[in-house]
Amino acid sequence: MPQLNPNPWFAILIFSWIIFLTVIPTKxxxxxQLNDPALVDAKEHKKDSWNWPW
Incomplete structure (x- = not known):
């Protein structure tokens, strides 16, 4: 059964993963990033408790 011979397919698998892991992540x-996150002011927020009317 020639399809069980791993020689050509294993090399193709290894070379394709080398391409995927080196070329594509660098691209x-x-x-x-077009939208850089802006820094939020470090001012203190009001922490008043809410007085319920009842």
Whole structure:
């Protein structure tokens, strides 16, 4: 059964994973984020308790 011979298919699998793990992440990580998160002011918020009317 020739389909059980792993020699050509194993090499194709290894080379494709090498391409996926080296080329594609570098292309993705080179993109610039368009919406940089803005820093929130560190001012103190009001912490008054709510006085219920009843």
């Amino acid at each position: 993705i990580m080179n993109h610039i």
